[in-house]
Amino acid sequence: MSFVIEASDLGKRYGRRWALRDCTLAIPEGKVVGLVGPNGAGKTTLLHLAVGLLSPTSGSISVLGESPGDGPAQLRRIGFVAQDTPVYARLSVAQHLQMGAWLNSSWDREIADSRIKQLGLDPRQRAGTLSGGQRAQLALTLAIAKRPECLILDEPVASLDPLARREFLRSLMEVVAAHGISVVLSSHLTADLERVCDYLVVLVASRLQVAGEVSELLSAHHRISGPRRDASSLPAHQDVIEESHADKQSTFLVRTSEPVHDPAWTVRPVTLDDLVIAYMSRPAATEPAPRPLLKVMS
Amino acid sequence: MIRFTWLQFRVQARVAMAALVAFAVVLMVTGPHLASLFAASGISTCHANTCATAAGAFLSRLAVTSPYPIVYLLGIGIILAAPAIIGIFWGAPLIARELETRTFALAWTQSISRTRWLVAKLAVTGFAAMLVTEALSLMDALWADPIGKAIGLQGSDPVASVFGQGRLGLLVFPTSGIAPLGYAAFAFALGTASGVFIRHAVPAMAVTLAIFAAIQIAMPLWARPHLIPPNRMTTTIEAAQLNFGSLTATVVPGRPGAWIISSGARDAKGRPVTMLPAACQGAPPPAKPLNPALCMDRRGFREAITYQPASRYWPLQWIETGIFLALAVALTGLCFWRLGRRRI
Numbered sequence: 001m002s003f004v005i006e007a008s009d010l011g012k013r014y015g016r017r018w019a020l021r022d023c024t025l026a027i028p029e030g031k032v033v034g035l036v037g038p039n040g041a042g043k044t045t046l047l048h049l050a051v052g053l054l055s056p057t058s059g060s061i062s063v064l065g066e067s068p069g070d071g072p073a074q075l076r077r078i079g080f081v082a083q084d085t086p087v088y089a090r091l092s093v094a095q096h097l098q099m100g101a102w103l104n105s106s107w108d109r110e111i112a113d114s115r116i117k118q119l120g121l122d123p124r125q126r127a128g129t130l131s132g133g134q135r136a137q138l139a140l141t142l143a144i145a146k147r148p149e150c151l152i153l154d155e156p157v158a159s160l161d162p163l164a165r166r167e168f169l170r171s172l173m174e175v176v177a178a179h180g181i182s183v184v185l186s187s188h189l190t191a192d193l194e195r196v197c198d199y200l201v202v203l204v205a206s207r208l209q210v211a212g213e214v215s216e217l218l219s220a221h222h223r224i225s226g227p228r229r230d231a232s233s234l235p236a237h238q239d240v241i242e243e244s245h246a247d248k249q250s251t252f253l254v255r256t257s258e259p260v261h262d263p264a265w266t267v268r269p270v271t272l273d274d275l276v277i278a279y280m281s282r283p284a285a286t287e288p289a290p291r292p293l294l295k296v297m298s
Numbered sequence: 299m300i301r302f303t304w305l306q307f308r309v310q311a312r313v314a315m316a317a318l319v320a321f322a323v324v325l326m327v328t329g330p331h332l333a334s335l336f337a338a339s340g341i342s343t344c345h346a347n348t349c350a351t352a353a354g355a356f357l358s359r360l361a362v363t364s365p366y367p368i369v370y371l372l373g374i375g376i377i378l379a380a381p382a383i384i385g386i387f388w389g390a391p392l393i394a395r396e397l398e399t400r401t402f403a404l405a406w407t408q409s410i411s412r413t414r415w416l417v418a419k420l421a422v423t424g425f426a427a428m429l430v431t432e433a434l435s436l437m438d439a440l441w442a443d444p445i446g447k448a449i450g451l452q453g454s455d456p457v458a459s460v461f462g463q464g465r466l467g468l469l470v471f472p473t474s475g476i477a478p479l480g481y482a483a484f485a486f487a488l489g490t491a492s493g494v495f496i497r498h499a500v501p502a503m504a505v506t507l508a509i510f511a512a513i514q515i516a517m518p519l520w521a522r523p524h525l526i527p528p529n530r531m532t533t534t535i536e537a538a539q540l541n542f543g544s545l546t547a548t549v550v551p552g553r554p555g556a557w558i559i560s561s562g563a564r565d566a567k568g569r570p571v572t573m574l575p576a577a578c579q580g581a582p583p584p585a586k587p588l589n590p591a592l593c594m595d596r597r598g599f600r601e602a603i604t605y606q607p608a609s610r611y612w613p614l615q616w617i618e619t620g621i622f623l624a625l626a627v628a629l630t631g632l633c634f635w636r637l638g639r640r641r642i
Contacts, residue, residue, distance in 0.1 A: 051407050055640040072409045082403030088306070089399070095305060102302050103408035139404070146409060 002065055004029045004150050004182040005050055009059035012045050018206050019045040025211045027199060032176060034193035035186035036276050037203035043186040044083055047154045051080045064149055076106050079143030083154040085136040089128030093121050093138060104146040112145035133164025144175055150182040157192055169196055190276045202279045209279040221275050224265040225251040242278040253278045299410055299418035307423055310388055314430045325441040328369050336444035353451035361459035371460055373438040377473040380434055381481035382510050384427045389489020390502040392423060397497045412637055420630060424486050431482035439474055464555035465611045468518050475615040480622030485510050487629035494633045523559040525617045528604045536591040538601035542574050547603050555608030566598030
């Protein structure tokens with residue numbers, strides 16, 4: 001199996017601060033990957049490393065089997081929509097498409113034109129006067145029309161209103177359905193991702209917390225509650241992600257590859273939101289070294 | 299990428315074009331009359347001994363004939379300012395604006411290497427910068443050709459007016475020949491590099507202006523006089539036509555159009571003197587006036603002059619332009635290095 005993003009011990013440091021460190025992951029191709037984490041967790045850094053805007057301080061990263069770089073050959077394979085979907089304010093929609101055609105040898109004019117038409121954008125309108133949602137759609141059009149093998153989007157919907165957000169994600173899903181390309185999409189809101197993603201990467205405080213197929217992650221995590229007890233008394237295969245204790249009762253969110261048999265426990269499934277929140281609120285001091293729990297079969 | 303750079307550059311290019319056309323119109327309106335004044339002055343048919351007089355008369359008349367002094371100074375001002383304006387408004391925002399508005403993330407993820415992107419941006423805009431400045435300078439040179447000829451002919455007794463400067467003059471040298479080309483390339487590269495390192499257009503513009511102005515002041519004061527080792531001459535006080543306040547020379551005898559770098563009087567023992575000796579100051583009126591130059595010459599005073607002869611105009615132009623082009627190349631190299639490091 002080939003990977004859309006493969007990183008080993010990847011790190012990026014700005015001065016003395018590590019924006020991302022010890023990041024090891026392998027995301028299979030053909031997925032819609034949600035990259036979640038609070039603001040400042042290192043999501044943008046990871047994505048910029050993936051598209052070659054940054055070079056790593058340590059470790060290595062490869063995207064679609066090649067190290068991201070400056071070469072046109074690699075750049076052609078990746079469509080990128082940056083945070084806040086920057087466009088040239090003084091250029092018109094048509095001029096943006098012209099730019100795409102000039103700067104990308106693989107440019108597909110038909111895709112671009114039909115999308116602009118479908119979105120109802122006026123080609124003569126200046127990009128600076130577009131609404132946030134329209135601007136995001138224009139940026140997505142530019143990224144798609146170069147016919148990439150993988151789309152990387154950095155918080156594309158963060159600044160959009162709920163309606164524009166839904167519209168954007170819907171057109172993204174249409175693209176995935178039509179072209180079958182891999183998508184990596186970052187967000188700090190799980191609600192956005194729940195609808196579209198089948199693979200999840202959680203990044204907190206510049207470290208990777210967990211990565212895996214959404215369905216496998218959901219079946220491997222359980223919320224268990226029962227008589228009060230200490231986390232250390234749980235079986236070794238149960239990795240405690242979150243714990244809360246009342247007078248007589250303890251509740252844990254655990255990750256385990258084995259079924260929970262102890263009859264003292266009430267076992268409930270978790271939602272994607274629960275899971276992400278649990279990883280995000282895990283105190284930084286106690287975090288274990290991230291281990292690739294859910295190995296991808298190759 | 300060249301087409302896209304041009305698309306982004308169109309507005310500035312139009313402004314520059316409009317400025318060029320406006321300047322050309324002013325020169326074309328005033329040029330023919332200037333040429334007819336020159337033809338009427340008799341300079342073109344003068345003989346060796348009448349030329350200086352005819353040229354002096356022409357320049358004196360021009361100095362009081364509107365609008366020639368104004369247009370002459372306007373031309374100099376525009377050519378001096380053009381490189382700075384280009385550095386500030388074309389160079390500084392060129393990359394800084396992309397970094398500020400984060401459109402670099404869009405530009406650098408198209409299927410084109412960052413190096414090619416930068417080459418196109420720098421080539422299109424930089425070439426335009428040099429073209430515009432040199433066009434201004436050439437148009438002005440064409441217009442001012444009669445004035446330049448007359449200045450060259452007026453010999454060792456220049457008219458004290460706006461037309462008093464020879465080709466090595468502080469205002470004429472940097473606005474003529476090929477020097478404006480070098481300044482334009484340098485100012486543009488300086489602006490671009492400031493933008494790349496400061497990453498914000500407005501501060502980069504300010505820094506560009508400050509550095510460019512400082513260099514334009516430092517160059518004629520400290521660097522240009524020594525680009526070629528200057529000549530030295532010791533002459534009589536009378537021949538050097540002293541300014542008796544400071545005892546500095548106003549002309550280099552036998553070297554019309556020479557650029558005086560430093561000068562000063564020496565007494566009979568060779569010691570520098572900066573004040574008119576008491577014996578030569580003469581008694582207050584109504585006593586018979588004294589000729590201080592004659593008086594000083596008789597007492598053994600001599601004038602020492604360091605100067606660049608007018609014949610070094612082109613060598614100095616080439617060296618100075620070469621220096622600025624080299625600086626421009628170095629600054630451009632810094633831009634490539636900084637953006638190639640992929641630290642955004």
